[in-house]
Amino acid sequence: MKFVHGVKADITADIVYMMCPMHLLKLEEMIKGLDHGQVLEILTDYDGALEDIPQWCERTGNEFIGLDEDEDYYRFYIKKQQKDR
């Protein structure tokens, strides 16, 4: 797992306490609104996201920048990559 610190995000989705599959639904919903190269930050305490979010990035061609650990939740950073560029 790739850990990062101090990543600056363009937009944040706070889904702490929301369970599966909200992390993937929110990810899809939020990434649609971003431009190529913009960074989405997802705050979640759902452990399944550790596996699901990097896999989702791989499948969709978006860049998984990494994750940061807060006191009681994770911060995931995803950079939007538009396939048609």
Next chain:
Amino acid sequence: MRRCYFDHVATNPLHPEVLDAMMPYFKDNFGNPLSVYDLGTMARDAIEKARQQVADLINAKQPSVVFTSSGAEANNFALRGIAFAMQNKGKHVIVSKVEHHSVLNSARVLEKNGFVVTYLPVDNKGVVDPDTVKKSINKETILISVTHASSEIGSIEPIREIAQIAKEQGIVMHADGVATSGNIPVDVKELGVDLLSMAAHQFYGPKGAGALYVREGLRIAPLIYGGIQEGGRRAGTENVPAIVGMGKAAEIAAQEMPARMEHCRQLREGLIGGALKEPNVYLTGHREVRLPHHASFVVEFIEGEAMLLMLSMKGILSASGSACSSRALKSSPVLLSLGIPAALAQGSIVFSLGMDNSMEDINYFLEEFPQVVKKLRDMSPFGKGWGAGSQGEQCYTGG
């Protein structure tokens, strides 16, 4: 026999237009809102429309409305959801002593789970003093919950002032708006609350639909885990007809509110003025700053439940105000918190008015009420007073 339904805080009949709006979702449009085909999307669109209608009623943004099954669920969700979400910040919660049981019992559950709860006292009108709130706050305080108006005594609480104090201290503010939403103007921005509970059947919508306003950006833990309904905040297949009904009822309430308030206020004034002519009958709650459709009393030397039954035999349907007094024959904690002596609190009676009531109903009640009171006092061992001793001096004079 004439029937006067004076129990509108218990529930209301459905507005005919609300029923019309709901019917298609019981019949042809029965789809699950999560389904991808058109039957599902129709249901999903209907829920989102209702969410906007409810949001408009309280001047909120559409996504900040989370549908629940009731006002009680909304209150549970607010208290337990915020306490759970913020327990790392602190474990102190403040509620008032005139809260509905869904708030008080949620607070008790929190106490059993290691939280400390302060129960705010009220004055003899049932009103919380914002200064008392200020003094009750400590560095562990995470949540303040005060009802916008108690359905038992009708007094409207100074929510805006309390919410301002909460905001200054970085504390989450919840108001139980079940009795007020749809009945008097409720504006979450103007009140400054972070959370507000509502129930559809309090404003001519259906039972089985409630909502919690959750300010955008506020983190709250779900009460019910499962699917992705309500953005993952409240699992369970939505009660689509009831939610549609709540939306329609909210839309109509917003349009008709001034007329409804004035209609009820006039009836309430007639009822209060007439009832207080009877000796040893006292108004509970605030005389002016109260719900326009609400009149509550304690009647000395008799027992409220007997009064309810005798009035109901005359077609006058009212309530004693709390489940404690009506089912458990226990003095209402809300009335006791106003300083009303336990014996007098037993004589509690609550009248709540609606659009189906008329001044003829009030006049009929005012003819029957003295007879019922007299009959019960004649039967009561205390009918001519508490007898020798000091109890006779403990009349409630607060209202």
